[in-house]
Amino acid sequence: MRYTIENDELRLTVDSRGAEAVSAVNKRTGAEMLWQADPAVWGRHAPILFPYTGKLTGGRLEAKGRTYEGGQHGFARDVEHALVRQEADTLVLELRANEETLAKWPYAFVLRSTFRLEGKTVHHTLCVENPAEEELRFGIGYHPAFNVPFDGAHTITDYEFRFDALESPLCVSARPDGLLNGTDYYLARNTKTIPLTETLFDNDSHCMVNLRSHTLALVEKDSGRQVRCNIEGYPYVLIWSSANAKPWRFVCIEPWHSLPGEENGPLAWDQRPCAASLAKGESWSTTLSTTFDR
Numbered sequence: 001m002r003y004t005i006e007n008d009e010l011r012l013t014v015d016s017r018g019a020e021a022v023s024a025v026n027k028r029t030g031a032e033m034l035w036q037a038d039p040a041v042w043g044r045h046a047p048i049l050f051p052y053t054g055k056l057t058g059g060r061l062e063a064k065g066r067t068y069e070g071g072q073h074g075f076a077r078d079v080e081h082a083l084v085r086q087e088a089d090t091l092v093l094e095l096r097a098n099e100e101t102l103a104k105w106p107y108a109f110v111l112r113s114t115f116r117l118e119g120k121t122v123h124h125t126l127c128v129e130n131p132a133e134e135e136l137r138f139g140i141g142y143h144p145a146f147n148v149p150f151d152g153a154h155t156i157t158d159y160e161f162r163f164d165a166l167e168s169p170l171c172v173s174a175r176p177d178g179l180l181n182g183t184d185y186y187l188a189r190n191t192k193t194i195p196l197t198e199t200l201f202d203n204d205s206h207c208m209v210n211l212r213s214h215t216l217a218l219v220e221k222d223s224g225r226q227v228r229c230n231i232e233g234y235p236y237v238l239i240w241s242s243a244n245a246k247p248w249r250f251v252c253i254e255p256w257h258s259l260p261g262e263e264n265g266p267l268a269w270d271q272r273p274c275a276a277s278l279a280k281g282e283s284w285s286t287t288l289s290t291t292f293d294r
Contacts, residue, residue, distance in 0.1 A: 007089045007117045010292065019081040019093040019113040021046040021144070024122065026292060033227065033292050035145035035250035042242040042250070046144035047077035048113065048126065051105055052272070053141040054260025055178040063269040064106045072178070073143070075104045076111055089117040108132040120292050127285040130278035137274040139258030141236075142288045145250040146227045148196070150220055150294055156247045161194040161239060162219045162226070169194075169208040172236075172259065178204075180262045194239075198247060205240035205252075207259070216253055225294035229253045233286070255288055 001016040006027065013023040022045045024033045037043050056070045079100055081093040095101070095111040110129040115122060130136035148159055169187045174180050187206050188194055196218075200206075216237060217228035231237050234255035241248040257275035266272065276284040 001083070003083065003086055003091050003093075005086070005089050005091050005115065005117060007119070009120045010117050010122065012091075012115060012117060012122055014091055014093070014115055016081050016083065016093060018047055018077040018079070019095065020044070020048065020077060021115065021122070021124070024292060026294065031150070031294070033147055033294065035147055038245075038249070041245040042145065044077070044143070044145070046142070047073065048111075049073040049141040049143055049256070050076035050111055050126070050128075050138065051107075051109070052139040052261075053256045053258045054174065057179060057261035057263070057265040057267055060267060061105075061269050061272070062267045066106065067267070068104055068106070070104065073141075074139075075101060081111075081113065084112070091115045107136055107138075109136060109138070121289055122292075123287055123289045125285055125287040127283055128276070128278065129283040130280055133278075133280060136278040137270065137272075138276065139256075139272070140275045140286065141254060141256030141258065143252055143254050144229075144288075144290065145252045146218055148218065148248060148251050150225055154220060154222075156196050156198065158221055159196040159251075160219055160221055161196065161251075161253075162217045163192045163211070163213040164215045164217075165211075165213040166190060166192055167208075167211055167213060169206070169211060171206045171208050174205075174207065174260050175203055177263075179260055180265070182262070184209075196248070196251065201239075201241045201243060201248065204243075205238045205254075207236055207238045207256075209236055211237055218251055218253065220294070227253075227294060228291045229255065230287075230289040230291075231255050257286060 011025040084092040114125040214232040219226040236256040238254035
């Protein structure tokens with residue numbers, strides 16, 4: 001089921017499968033600003049990553065005396081979320097532990113997604129609640145994909161990623177198989193910009209750690225048009241595009257609160273570094289605010 005909310009500036013459509021935003025339209029220009037999930041390139045739009053980000057060590061985890069197989073980025077993006085509330089500019093969807101999720105991850109939880117429009121900004125809040133477990137540990141992150149170029153008059157080299165503070169982004173490496181390998185590298189030094197080049201993602205994503213900036217934007221250099229994400233408070237921010245198509249047809253800005261597994265890391269769930277740990281009855285939330293100034 002798809003739900004649409006709107007205001008004077010934006011029309012946002014969210015699919016109940018995965019509580020995934022699938023369309024963000026500028027109502028003044030008619031421009032579609034989210035990637036439209038071409039399956040030949042990358043068949044998603046803006047998935048939620050829960051209860052972990054990236055890959056599991058060995059593709060599996062151990063919890064409560066059992067071993068569970070797990071694909072990349074968890075299961076929340078692939079299951080139905082129930083409608084809680086819909087208003088003109090606000091939508092709330094919820095996923096509760098059920099037979100399907102317990103077969104993948106043996107914990108009781110509530111994951112609530114709230115989408116709220118404010119001018120040209122989409123606020124997407126994820127709230128996790130622990131209704132029953134003695135302790136609930138989890139990872140979580142966002143993975144929105146934005147169309148680029150913004151129009152037919154530009155090419156990808158007309159764009160750059162722009163920080164609002166001087167950065168020397170240090171990246172942890174998960175090459176070549178998506179698991180942390182214990183090495184790191186500088187993507188750039190003493191800069192506010194990272195050019196969008198034709199080779200930037202040839203070796204997959206870049207996972208930047210402990211940035212100073214409050215925002216990271218994809219900017220059209222000659223016009224200043226941009227898509228800007230508030231990344232304040234996120235320990236990890238990734239940028240990525242799919243190597244299945246060149247020139248790049250979209251880019252992702254991905255604020256995460258947790259990391260992928262390690263090449264030789266533990267399988268035990270309680271040994272995997274988490275975004276948060278909740279006692280019974282506790283809750284935790286995070287918000288990604290994305291401004292479409294284009």
